Amino acid sequence: MRNDLLIYIVRRLFVGLLVLVILSFAVFVLLFISPGNVVDVLLGAAPRTPQTVANLRHQFHLDKPFLVQYWIWLRDAVQLHFGTSNVTQANVVTELQRRLPISMFLGFYAYLITLLLGIIPGVIAALKNTKNMGRLVVASSIVALCAPAFVTGVFLLFLFAVVWHLFPIAGAGDPAFVDRLWHLTLPALALALPAAAFVLRHTRASVLTVMNQDYVTFARARGLGWRRIVLTYTLRNALIPVVTASGLMLAFLITGAVLVETTFSVPGIGLLLVTSAQVKDLPMLQGLCVVVAIIVIVANLLADILYALIDPRIRLGRKTA
Amino acid sequence: MSEVAAQVETLEAPARRRRGRPSLLFAVCLLLFLGVVFLAIFGKMIAPQDPSAQDLSQVLIHPNGAHWLGTDALGRDVFSRLLVGARSALQGPFAIAAISMVLGNSLGLLAGYRGGILDTLLMRWVDFMLAVPALLVIIVIAGALGASYWLAVLVLAVLTVPVDARVVRGATIEQVPRPYVEAAKTLGVSHRRIMFLHIWPNVSPVAVANAFLIFAGSLVALSGLSFLGLGAAPGTPDWGQMLGENRALLFANPWCVLAPGAAIVITAASVNLLGDWYYEWIVGRGASR
């Protein structure tokens, strides 16, 4: 049984790696075919002579065949050499290292808020299930789902930074924990609200489904206490679909992070992605893609493992004795 | 974002219960949505001022009789831009929802009914799409190929079709082993007829409800792109873009930021609620059972 789990993890890891290679290739191809001469961008205002162009082409391996270029890039990428930004001349890896902690902080903060605002009200809404409660939950969660992070962000800014001066209007603050927490509260909230609406709806639906199951009726028929049924039956079984959805939630949070960091001018990797796209900073985009892909793959893997641990049917397979 | 909403839809379905008469909320949503559609078609004619006319003498004024929502940093009338922006808000999502309805439904039906390689390929494609956040893909593509509204629409459609196909495939797979389908097969009814005449009508509640969700999701995603400056061309009246451009003006004239934001949320939420209502109505009618 442990072995099964291990094989499962190794297989998922392998698939993840494969996805990563395909993705990196796709990104490389995309940027390879991108219009506009890279040399022009690289030259910028510098004088253009055949010599400088040839130098640049050689320096960036642009004179090599396509596959060789990819191979060189991949070899460097594995060693975490993504080169330097062709706009700001900053080292890509250094830049990522500087910004990643800020985005991670924001992400985890938002994740916590999501669980807090999603699961607890979701369970309560299911346990106190009335017609009006159902409507309220569905309607409000739809509104929250449809309120993209940048709109929520602007409204939060208006309320808490413009009308009441409770939170700072922009930036990530200094690395000290409290200052960062203070700066990132509004961004995290804006990021978490739609995700929390999603989790809330999901939790409520799956708790309601579980409560209608025969095994809950049978537990009641045996005289088990209400609290016991809620804690060990409803919650555990209801959280299984919520856990499986956490991969989706991650995509949600990452997408949202790009918008939120732009809204609040938080110097994380999301903002970097947007500015790099706006100015066509190709090495930076490549590095960002790989980093984001790794985050997504690892997080999905973790969600799968958690799922297998919670649900014995996945872990042991549906064999009958 | 549409994939998340779609997921909610499929998981929520069994827990739903029939609802009675259309509620007040539904009427409000329908009116709002029809209003936005009207603006998308006739907005240019009824806008009180030229949405693109700059008036540098009238910069950042607060709402008054002439400018109901004030003006932006270039002196353009925010209210007029809001009305005209409805077109940019609806045309892309409409195209995406229509493409998904045609392509996604056909692919999903085919994959669910036939199985085999097509099904495997589709599912791998979807797994991949779900792991890669759609907005990021568009940002990277926009970064490489240059930003454009219709490019974003195209890419978003490409990313949405498999997700829609998966929803339809799931519903189709539920129908295929049912005896009514098998009876049609044993009678020798053609596969095309079985797919489109027998299975599709039974899958359509899910498919149509999903189209609403895709519409709302694309609206939000496209305005997000415009907000980042990677969607609608600069200068176009577009809600997302207004929000992005005027973000810094929150102190000077909050209306030019808050109004387009509210417009996005209200429109997307009404479409979403309409889809929700449609699904409950059709399922409540008992037609899908």
Added chain:
Amino acid sequence: MSAAANGHDLGGPLLELDDLRIQRARDGGTIVSSVSLAVGAGETIGIVGESGSGKSMTAKAITGLLPPGVVAKGEIRYRGRNLVGQTERQLRSVRGHEIGFVLQDPFTMLNPVMRCGKILRESLRQDRRLSKDEWRAEARRRLAEVGIHDENVIDRYPFQLSGGMRQRVAIAAALARDPQLLIADEPSTALDVATQREVLALIKGVQEARGMSLILITHDLRVAFATCKRIYVLYAGSLVEVGDADDVAAEPFHPYTQGLLLSEPPADQRLRELIAIPGSVPTPDEVATSCTFAPRCRWAAQACVEGSPPLREVGARRLSACIRLEEIRPEMATLRGLAQLEADPVAAARSENPLVVVRDAQKIFTSGGGKVAALDGVSIEVGANESVGIVGESGSGKTTLARILVGLEKASDGTITIGDVPAHDYSKLGRKDRQKLRSTVQIVFQDPYSSLNPMLSIGSTLQEAVTTHDRRARNVDARVADLLESVGLPASYAKRRPVALSGGERQRVAIARALAVNPQLLICDEPVSSLDMSVQAQILNLLAALRAERGMSYLFITHDLAIVRQISDFIYVMHRGKVVESGPVEDVLDRPQHEYTVSLLEAVPRSDGDWLVAAET
């Protein structure tokens, strides 16, 4: 809480229902219009009814487990204490401790993420702490009581056990707090035939050993007769007859009870004709102001529809709701005699020219890396105008064989010939051959509810069936009307949607659809097992009539030996993908050779108590 402490003497009833009514809160629709009954200590009663009779809701109401939106009125007295309207907390002292409850479906009743040991443990009284060893010994003892002697079951998850094992674990859990009364709601219906008898015997055995009271809810009169002392027959939400099992079995005192008894074919003889009850079960509100059975009763008179007749005493310990009982008793007896007339013996010789020949058919399914042989060298023949039965439990491969014959699956190996067309793989055939096969063989499926497209009207479904094989068909509407008529439905049904039809009516339409191409062979895959008992007989009679009329061959697939006896000339018994025995139906059922056939025969419910005794091991 002992009876003495409660101040009640042991002689009085343990549980009494007094005018119990159950309604839907939303629209006030009636589920149960009135039920009164009493269970004494150590007594066994059976509540018998078809789907829609309200029997399950009655059981749920007793322990306050009605689903949301359903309310009970009247009185449910347990040792004198009224349980109606009590709070969840108050009911907890009754549930499990006093009244145990076993649900129908063992596959959904146990928490899928909990080991069986844990389910047992949480079910025990929580008043004393057990050490790990003590607790394990207790679990072993509890499992042994329900006939599980494999200690490993404690550490298994429910999904790792078979249906019968799960039901045993569930019974052990329901009994863990040693209740005085056990309510078992169709405890064997979801199980395989052989397991059904074991589980019923187990419940009966435990009841006797513990001296506990038992309420058995079932749709099968014979099961109730064999298990219970007193019988309550429920129809459309109200009781129509009450009596001791032996008396009711000897002479039913209500036309419905008699109709139900006669609808069930016996396993030991072939009858000339089954006496079916026409129509289908109404909702309680449709028959609120008349005798509930009046619309389907052959003896219904004006008096029967002029008010809802109460239960009245009609003999020693016997109640009936039939107001005309005294008048019609002789006629009922005549009908019973008629129903027992045996059919002429069927010709034992097989048909000269076989229509279908299956030789060494193999079907291998690969699932999760493993290979399962659904068919393992099966050879059968079906002759022209012959009715052949295939008998077996789920997993025997009988349905796979049927699906291969109609081209829904391919055989992995072996030869299949239908007419003169090779049919082991439809996809390798030319268009013409395929067309020919499809107009030769048609199939009727088990589940009437999903066998019609809910979005198409009955008329469109039948039209499609007609035009698929005859593109230039004229008078399609007239042919649809003919088809409907041939299965006993009015032509006006063409306009209806499947939602508006009862299960029996849908199955008739499914048969009509198969008849549209005038097939030579009709495969019937458990066509009546999803239907109510009173409707089953109608469909069996219809199939018999259609065969006589059209001279078709039947391949009748069923798990029910009694049914196969009525409808088939020659049978094959299948077990785990192999044919273990075959021969003329009388030979096989009267003188079974294979032990598997013997065990199947024993599993068919019989009214006498001996039926369960043999299964106790």
